[in-house]
Amino acid sequence: MASLGEESEVRKRMIDAEDKGDQAVLGSEVDSDDDRLPEQNIEQRTKAIPQGTEQEPHILLTLLSPLSPRWRNWVIRGIFTWLMIGLFCLIIFVGPLALMFTTLVVQVWCFKEIINIGYSVYRMHGLPWFRSLSWWFLITSNYFFYGESLVADYFSVIFSKSEIMRWLIAYHRFTSFTMYIIGFVWFVLSLKKKYYMRQFSLFAWTHVALLIVVTQSYLIIINIFHGMIWFIVPVSMIVINDVMAYMFGFFFGKTPLIQLSPKKTWEGFIGGGISTLFLGMLLSYAMCQYPFFVCPVEYSESEDIFNYSCDPSPIFRPQEYNLPETMGNVFALLGWKRTITMYPFVLHSIALSLFSSVIGPFGGFFASGFKRAFKIKDFGDVIPGHGGMMDRFDCQYLMATFVNVYIMTFISETSPQKLLQKVYMLKPEQQLQLYNMLQDSLIARGILQP
Amino acid sequence: MASLGEESEVRKRMIDAEDKGDQAVLGSEVDSDDDRLPEQNIEQRTKAIPQGTEQEPHILLTLLSPLSPRWRNWVIRGIFTWLMIGLFCLIIFVGPLALMFTTLVVQVWCFKEIINIGYSVYRMHGLPWFRSLSWWFLITSNYFFYGESLVADYFSVIFSKSEIMRWLIAYHRFTSFTMYIIGFVWFVLSLKKKYYMRQFSLFAWTHVALLIVVTQSYLIIINIFHGMIWFIVPVSMIVINDVMAYMFGFFFGKTPLIQLSPKKTWEGFIGGGISTLFLGMLLSYAMCQYPFFVCPVEYSESEDIFNYSCDPSPIFRPQEYNLPETMGNVFALLGWKRTITMYPFVLHSIALSLFSSVIGPFGGFFASGFKRAFKIKDFGDVIPGHGGMMDRFDCQYLMATFVNVYIMTFISETSPQKLLQKVYMLKPEQQLQLYNMLQDSLIARGILQP
Numbered sequence: 001m002a003s004l005g006e007e008s009e010v011r012k013r014m015i016d017a018e019d020k021g022d023q024a025v026l027g028s029e030v031d032s033d034d035d036r037l038p039e040q041n042i043e044q045r046t047k048a049i050p051q052g053t054e055q056e057p058h059i060l061l062t063l064l065s066p067l068s069p070r071w072r073n074w075v076i077r078g079i080f081t082w083l084m085i086g087l088f089c090l091i092i093f094v095g096p097l098a099l100m101f102t103t104l105v106v107q108v109w110c111f112k113e114i115i116n117i118g119y120s121v122y123r124m125h126g127l128p129w130f131r132s133l134s135w136w137f138l139i140t141s142n143y144f145f146y147g148e149s150l151v152a153d154y155f156s157v158i159f160s161k162s163e164i165m166r167w168l169i170a171y172h173r174f175t176s177f178t179m180y181i182i183g184f185v186w187f188v189l190s191l192k193k194k195y196y197m198r199q200f201s202l203f204a205w206t207h208v209a210l211l212i213v214v215t216q217s218y219l220i221i222i223n224i225f226h227g228m229i230w231f232i233v234p235v236s237m238i239v240i241n242d243v244m245a246y247m248f249g250f251f252f253g254k255t256p257l258i259q260l261s262p263k264k265t266w267e268g269f270i271g272g273g274i275s276t277l278f279l280g281m282l283l284s285y286a287m288c289q290y291p292f293f294v295c296p297v298e299y300s301e302s303e304d305i306f307n308y309s310c311d312p313s314p315i316f317r318p319q320e321y322n323l324p325e326t327m328g329n330v331f332a333l334l335g336w337k338r339t340i341t342m343y344p345f346v347l348h349s350i351a352l353s354l355f356s357s358v359i360g361p362f363g364g365f366f367a368s369g370f371k372r373a374f375k376i377k378d379f380g381d382v383i384p385g386h387g388g389m390m391d392r393f394d395c396q397y398l399m400a401t402f403v404n405v406y407i408m409t410f411i412s413e414t415s416p417q418k419l420l421q422k423v424y425m426l427k428p429e430q431q432l433q434l435y436n437m438l439q440d441s442l443i444a445r446g447i448l449q450p
Numbered sequence: 451m452a453s454l455g456e457e458s459e460v461r462k463r464m465i466d467a468e469d470k471g472d473q474a475v476l477g478s479e480v481d482s483d484d485d486r487l488p489e490q491n492i493e494q495r496t497k498a499i500p501q502g503t504e505q506e507p508h509i510l511l512t513l514l515s516p517l518s519p520r521w522r523n524w525v526i527r528g529i530f531t532w533l534m535i536g537l538f539c540l541i542i543f544v545g546p547l548a549l550m551f552t553t554l555v556v557q558v559w560c561f562k563e564i565i566n567i568g569y570s571v572y573r574m575h576g577l578p579w580f581r582s583l584s585w586w587f588l589i590t591s592n593y594f595f596y597g598e599s600l601v602a603d604y605f606s607v608i609f610s611k612s613e614i615m616r617w618l619i620a621y622h623r624f625t626s627f628t629m630y631i632i633g634f635v636w637f638v639l640s641l642k643k644k645y646y647m648r649q650f651s652l653f654a655w656t657h658v659a660l661l662i663v664v665t666q667s668y669l670i671i672i673n674i675f676h677g678m679i680w681f682i683v684p685v686s687m688i689v690i691n692d693v694m695a696y697m698f699g700f701f702f703g704k705t706p707l708i709q710l711s712p713k714k715t716w717e718g719f720i721g722g723g724i725s726t727l728f729l730g731m732l733l734s735y736a737m738c739q740y741p742f743f744v745c746p747v748e749y750s751e752s753e754d755i756f757n758y759s760c761d762p763s764p765i766f767r768p769q770e771y772n773l774p775e776t777m778g779n780v781f782a783l784l785g786w787k788r789t790i791t792m793y794p795f796v797l798h799s800i801a802l803s804l805f806s807s808v809i810g811p812f813g814g815f816f817a818s819g820f821k822r823a824f825k826i827k828d829f830g831d832v833i834p835g836h837g838g839m840m841d842r843f844d845c846q847y848l849m850a851t852f853v854n855v856y857i858m859t860f861i862s863e864t865s866p867q868k869l870l871q872k873v874y875m876l877k878p879e880q881q882l883q884l885y886n887m888l889q890d891s892l893i894a895r896g897i898l899q900p
Contacts, residue, residue, distance in 0.1 A: 173855045173858055173859055174856075174859040174860075177855045181809055181848070184812065184848070185809065185812050188710070188812050188819065189708075191709075191819045193709070193822075196822050196823035197823040197824065199823070200819065200820055204654055204655065207657075207661060208654045208657055211661070258639075259641075259643070260638070359631055362634065362635050362638050365641075366634070366637075366638050369646055369650065373646035373650045374647065398631070401627060405623045405627045406624075409620070409621060409623055409624040410624075414872065414876060415880075416880045416881075416884040419869070419873060419876070419884060420887055420891075422864065422872075425864065426864060426869070430865075431866075431892060432897055432898060434866040434873075435885075435888050435889065435892060435898065437866065437867075437870055438870060438873060438881070438884075438885050438888075441870075441874070442881060442882065442885060447878050447881065448882060
């Protein structure tokens, strides 16, 4: 039995806790047992998660030892910012496949970070099977999403050459579902009375992580297939907006923007937005010149390589636009043309930069709210001075969906070639049937001469 | 300050709790404040959730008052079982649209039950905006899923007649994404420091509920479109398996099956499985006779109604199968034919009944594990004697996905008609281009004479 002094201490903390909301520290002292319910003390539980801003490479630390810790951190952060930008350019230079592979690596890393927080919060120690289960679900959903559309739509030419691959494509959904069912049954069988609640919570946690990480990286890869420009411009916009909002905030920031991120200001938000708009248009203009960036990634069967050259789609070809009436009059007075020549993509970039500067930051607010909820500073420590992968990619996630939806709604058109691929998957007699029906319809509409 | 006696009581309970795993009751006494972290005492929090087996209609109670409570419950459960079966038959009789509407209603109800548990667990009282947000996400995801495929694939004939509808279809993904973004921003803006952790937990809870409820009911509706038989047979199999496993367990049950559901036995599991196999084949055989059940739901443009008559697909037409060698010999000796005539669908029903009797119960185990985790007996009280909607539909959820994947993998083929619909969405000159390419290819392969 504990002494009376200790008891009143505990009791006092309990009463204090009543006024502290999420910060309740109820029973943190006796929290040495792992078989307990979550969240008597979040801080206690998540303090073991590695924090990026604390971890720094040893060699750099020695070199920078004359500097004060604050400056040291800034220098390191700067160095790694430029290293990342350099690496990004290098990957782009290598080509779209390298970019897709990088997306996959980042995805797996982000998943690992989110899951690790879950483990800490729900005290995974002792939870049966959970680490393996999470990875199994990650493999399953990747198999499903990548197979579903990529294999069927983009790589099918390569893959349909082999018998096994053709089988895998035909039974793709069935295989994915079977894999999921294996995970599901495995989860149910792993349930242990003592841990029910934490097991279900982590099951949910895993599924939400998959929803965020796998679907988004899948969409990013789909976007890359439409041309690398659809990846590079949006990603750069988010980075530009981050940096410029920080700069404007630093020099002119006065009015706080949102309680969640006390350092963000309205001045930074607006300045960042305007900069993103103009720099985004500039970048778009520059990239529109190069087929390497604007051509969809397509496999050339005849040459057996991926094709980076093409006849660019109309949105990447210069077009003349009429200026608005009054603006045109002013231009005419100055002896200029009433029209302006531009790539349509540059106009589309306006929509992208609006989204990245208005909605993008909410991805960041969401992530910082999440970090505050679980009392962590960073998601991990993989990038010195920056924190975890998730800390760098938090705003990118919503952007990928936006770009994908934008392409699907306003840009992409079903091409006769793609549809023809589907026609070839019918039986020969059905192909003939379709041919005859199409012929009749074309003649009836006067498009084809009988 | 509390008296010393109370303090030692609290301290004692804390020490007890160390050995209790998920049952920790730390600080339950001071748990009167709503701004606390979850799960010091789950039981305390979820006890307000209405429990079906406790609620019974007043008039029945009066009529059945001579019976003991145990028997009264059985009678009520029986009455409502038959009422549900009757209602189910009535809805089927009205037709597929009524069935789809019912699926939607059940979906919304299940979502409500799951969300209500979340509210109780995380003490929603005081959480800003959460109830509205959950419903907003429910509307958004329904709008997305139903629109995505139903409107585009099945109803497009009706809807494309009106200008507004055509606009809605063209911008469907964009609208859905905008709706989601509104919800997302709304959530971020509603974050309040005191509640961060619970707000994020409920955000995740809502998304998992949507994943379970909306996607499944969407798949169910897709299945109905392939013919009502794809809905009725699987649903009945789950019910048959439930009932027969109970019967076999009741009469022969000895060997316990799984710790999660102590009442389930191996005898029930196996007896239920065998009964499901045979009764499922019988039901399938019976239903294959009626076009009303086997015809895909299609809108007939000429008659402006839904079409329930068709030329049944080959799997619903009797076919002769050769018996295995030895069995054929025995049949031949008896003077019978060496072949057997059967609907191919009856053979497919074997796969369905295997899934419903082997994997289906895991849906039930999952649900009962979930209920144990949160210390509730039922999900709700909407069906007297049975509990909530979720209690009745827990095993149905996985089944819907299985049937859908099964149809997509083994049954459904792209029809020339459906593909032609897509061809007609191209520009006229592209249609002509496709026509010419197809012509060349058909001639090259010798399918079409030049």
